[in-house]
Amino acid sequence: MVMDSTQLVLLAGLVIGLVYGSVGLLSGFCLMSSMRGWLGQGDGRLVRSYALALAVAIAASQFLAGEGMVDLGKSIYLQPTFSMPVLFLGGLLFGYGMVLSNGCGSRALVLLGRGNLRSFVVVIVLAIAAQMTLKGLIAPARIALVQATQATVSMNTLPSLLATLGLTEALSRMLAAAVIVLALILFAFAHAGFRRSPGQIAAGVVVGLLVAGGWYVTGYLGADDFNPVPVTSLTFIAPIADSLQYAMLSTGLTLNFGIATVGGVFAGSLATAVLTGRFHLEGYSSPRHMLRSAGGAALMGIGGVMAFGCSIGQGLTGMSTLAAGSFIAVAGILLGTTAGLRGALRVQPLAVA
Template sequence: MIDTITLPERILWLAFGLGSVFGAVAQHSRFCPMGAIADIVNMRDWRRMRMWLLAIAVAVLGSAALHSSGRIDLARSIYRSAGFPWLAHVIGGATFGFGMVLASGCAARTLVRIGGGSLKAMVVLLIVGLFAEMTMRGALAGLRLDLSERGSAAFAAGHDLPALLIALGLPADLALAGCALAIGSALLAFVFLPRQRLAPGSALAGLCIGLSVVGGWYVSGALGYLAEDPETLQEAFVATNSGRMESLSFVAPQAYLLELLMLWSDSNRHLSFAVASLLGVLAGSLLSAVGSGSFRWEGFRDLEDTANHIVGAALMGFGGVLGLGCTIGQGISGVSTLALGSFVTLAAIVGGALLALYYQDRRAQSAA
């Protein structure tokens, strides 16, 4: 039996390791969901999108396998919470998607760029963290709650794809396995289309990123699960901010990091799974950039570039919290739970990014 005194440290080190793998792989492979969307719009290049889709497929299949084996329970994640705040998912996702284009990358890409030497990405992190904190507990919290309550629906069957199939009469295990196999197989078939086969290096990167999300569920949901916490005598998930099972996500954790740094002497503040994985991404991307010789200091180009990044970061901080995640938090981790809200948020993120790319194109045309 694992000693509960050392369990939090083990969870944190494992989270740091998963984040390091994610950061190193993302830096080396140029993994970037925003860049994937932009590549399709600007160059009809699907390579980075296929990498992202492969990561989603691996996360969906791996998470379903863990759930089916009884090691984790996907219903214990925040993505399958009670209620279906569809308006928050739509507005939050679209706001985040628009913001990530202005800020030259999503929350995860921001961390990777910091590891590669980008000072403007550091500014983005600070502003994302600030607005995420304001949206969770500050001046924007009221707006978040209002949007979540106004546009909320409740389905008797549940708020995930397997629950809808269960309502139709399918057994629970078969419903989840069927959904995961259908989605995962469809994505894999698209990723490895003969005409545009994914390069081995990109395929390996997508596999590693997907597995890092699966690893996050296993670490927090299996290794970090206590049926009875010695202090509270209730079930608990060790070192998670939400008190529930968590995997990789990078918007709210930026707020948690700033909060921890500012209130370090507060004995009630502790390093969490989310912050440890975030620090791992920074460390992994830094080591990869230095090791490959790609580390370069980068600053803002001009006033417009500065303004775009500041506004984009603010939109990401607000939208990421409102929509309960980012391109990784909802786009991979959330989707891997087969929660309806995650699919809605992911679609809204893509829609917001497309709108921002159109906006940038119109601005460029008018300036020419």
């Protein structure tokens, strides 16, 4: 039986999710854990793994765009009109919420597959908050704020800024990508501990390739004039919200790449946890712990929608397009995360019950 483009995209999304879930469980890949290890514990290996993933994602994604295989301009990240304040504020909320919940949405899915029941609460609350911000009670306020602060930007990517110097589009793309990729690789491999961690190196390479793989699947394999699919890649805020809605109302909805990826991440983590003996049930230590975790999940759901993505959706996928808006959102995410880990607004460790 020959699959049509939609079925092929769904299957590929499931496979990408399965790989991400397995790699995420085995390597601990997570921006929040990376920042905590780097800022608080002096362990820079995880943040180098994230930097390498970003380098690979940018290099591979820009190669696909340069070869004309994927039109990244059709993604949500490269729109000519966007609100810089809303993107930055959304990033702040997401970053701080990530610290409160001890991980982002993708990390919660991975840990849920390992039997972490705290992550079940995070996933459900994040999904509800995100759906409320996308289409529910919070949506009118978000839309009004965007409309009041949005601006049309002709140079909405780093390559378009370089093109103002008289460079061609192809040269601008290649130069921008090369400079950022080289800087990220130098940062990653300058750390001796990271160079001695083949597992972390492999995780960074694989996750970066998965981002490019998502673009290839939706932008090339899914490029059907009669039944096109949205051009997207790894991201988790809206897909987690869509997954919960699909679980409740599947007869009135259709599967998409994001939902397939979310299911794949959970299944990949679960299978890996069972096969490696890492599966075990664990819950909250206290009601206060649960409230803080749920509050963080709500901030991630609201902030992730405002920022057009999460630490993966903007931090890797959005950044792989070299979109100006992604740099703004990621700056907010990093600042919000740093505020939660250090300084006056630092999230204090919970006492063991």
